[in-house]
Amino acid sequence: MESESNTKTMRCKTCYEEYDPCEAGTCNMCYEMASEAKEQLLQEFKELERAYEQLDDKVAFLRLWSPVDQAHRGSPDPVFPDVVLVAPDDGLPPVPVPAHKAVLVNRSPVFKAMLEHEMEESRSGxxxxxxxxxxxxxxxxxYLYTAEAWLDKQMACDLLVFAEKYQVNHLKGFCEKFLVSKLNWDNSLWTYAFAHQHGAKLLLDAAFTFITHNIHNLTKTKEYKELVEKDARLVVEIYEAFLSKRLNTTVFKYTSKEP
Amino acid sequence: MESESNTKTMRCKTCYEEYDPCEAGTCNMCYEMASEAKEQLLQEFKELERAYEQLDDKVAFLRLWSPVDQAHRGSPDPVFPDVVLVAPDDGLPPVPVPAHKAVLVNRSPVFKAMLEHEMEESRSGxxxxxxxxxxxxxxxxxYLYTAEAWLDKQMACDLLVFAEKYQVNHLKGFCEKFLVSKLNWDNSLWTYAFAHQHGAKLLLDAAFTFITHNIHNLTKTKEYKELVEKDARLVVEIYEAFLSKRLNTTVFKYTSKEP
Structure with a gap:
């Protein structure tokens, strides 16, 4: 036994230093249990790290070279595309984006329906x-090939809208997370309206939290006045959600206090 | 201060129970540090769990439907394959396996060279x-589409050889890990020879460890005698590696003891 009960000082089981009894921390049983728990947690952490590395390797394996990048590297036709996507640009001749039907069909139910049912797009390529x-x-x-995208706010909004239209949920979530990270009080109302319009639940909830944290200043902003003009029903919805949440919290607090 | 220095019993800062001084664990400073460290580790663990989940979603997004499964689900040509692979089976008419050049080229440098250089395979499909x-x-x-395979020992060996031939390193590693999990003393020598033949470093090292743990019984086994007959140089290599490792360990021990 390392603790010395007959002297005034005692010895710590972790640092092995002597200490005064009034500076005591845990009993021995708690010390032993904490040591075991720490060891187990460390073990689990290491296992999770290994599993994460393996999953990371799997992502690298499953990622495909984007035919877009390929075309930009100067290779003429190295990845055997069987379809092109064309976005008509104002005034300019459109630049086709090569792709593979198999990838489009895998990633988007909209492309799947379009390409598998012998529609115009499937025939013409x-x-x-x-x-x-x-x-x-x-x-x-x-993104459909690599699950990666370089985003700024505009690109994240544009891609989110695109992803919603073609039901590419993973990309939509990716853009939502980026926009959540850019949220602040100044853009919260605009973001709320945007998220509402495009059914972006994660972004909507995050924007709502920002708005309600400072709701007493809401009416003072220019964005608020503009939104009331443009879409008063949405503003009503914010107030309703705020009051409903507050009521629930109050009821919960009240209920919690009951014996 | 919860510890009571003027009485015989003390109070633990974790379980709040009283204990006798001879049952003391840590000093207060170590208790505080351990609590902080635990909190931080828990935080890091949760972050890693979140990152793991996100990576898992990415794997699900990047995974492609296998054209093999697709064909077996009765869909005639739903994923637009542009190439077939054929393995001539003894006597039986071969069943073609549909695939996509883009996927083969992405996953295997051998297929890449074959398909990108206008060779017979590229022209004929x-x-x-x-x-x-x-x-x-x-x-x-x-596996090229899903990064998944159902393995038994035979399938793992066959796929490892195939993966080596077509330089699909991720699949090779996948098979190696499976075979490592099936290692025991009885199959360690066979596995060592197999791993040696196919340059499977992870499997080779694991098999070597099994062999050396029981090296004094090595000569008694039937597999050993067979291997000496078939490939004596490989057996020599095992002995050399064993002695070299032992020498290194001895030198290290000796060096470590020096002042």
Whole structure:
């Protein structure tokens, strides 16, 4: 036994230093249990790290070279595309984005329906995409192959809209997470309206939290006045959600206090 | 301060129970540090869990439907294959395995060279595969799309050989890990020879460890005698590696003891 009960000082089982009884921490049983628990947690952490590395290797294996990048590296036709996507740019002749039907069909139920049912796009091998720029289309196709995209706020919004239209949920979630990371009080109302319009639940909830944290200043902002003009029902929805949440919290607090 | 220095019993800061001084664990400073460290480790663990989940979603997104499974689900031509692989089976008419050039080129440098350089296979759209059964070819193609395979020992060996030939390192590693998990003293010598033949470093090292743990019984086994007959140089290599490792360990021990 390392603790010395007959002297004034005692010896710590962790640092082996002597200490005064008034500086005591845990009893021996808790010390032993904590040591075991720490060891187990460390073990689990290491196992998770190994599993993470293996999963990371799997991502690298499953990732495909994007035919977009391939074309930009100067290779003429190295990945055997069997379809092109075209986004008509204002005034400029459109630049086709090469792709593979198999990849489009795998990633998007909309492309699946379009290509598997002998529609015009399947026969011609050309899919016309409206309402997006060439850059956004390129980033979109790139993501379908690599699950990666370089984002700024504009690109994240454009890709989110595109991903919603073609039901590429993974890309939609990717853009949502990016926009959540860029949320602040100034853009929260605009973001709420945007998320609402495109059914982006994660982003909507995060924007709502920002708004409600500072709700007493809401009416003072220019964005608020503009939104009331443009879409008063949405503003009503925010107030309703705020009050409903508050009521629930109050009821919960009240209920919690009961014996 | 919860410890009571003027009484015989003390109070633990973890379980709040009283204990006798001779049952003391840590000093307060170590208790505080351990609590902080545990909190931090838990935090890191949760972050890693979140990152793991996100990576798992990415794997699910990047995984492609295997054209093999697709064909077996009764869909006639739903994934637009542009190449077939054929493994001539003894006597039976070969069953072609549909695939996509883009996927083969992405996953295997051998297929890349074959298909990108206007060789016979690229022109005809048929790749003849020798030395494997239809089942192995099917599992191989399936893995290129999904990074998954159902393995038993025979399938793991066959796929490892196939993966080595076509330089699909991820599949090779997958098979190696499976075979490592099936290692025991009885199959360690056979596995060592197999791993040596196919340059499977991970498996070779694991088999070597098994052999050296029981090296004094090595000469008594039937497998040993067979291997001496078949490939005596390999047996010499095992002895050399064993002695070299032992020498290194001894030198290290000796060096470590020096002042």
């Amino acid at each position: 050309t899919i016309k995409i409206s309402g997006v720029s060439y850059d956004v289309l390129r980033a979109f196709v790139n | 048929t790749i003849k595969i020798s030395g494997v059964s239809y089942d192995v070819l099917r599992a191989f193609v399936n």
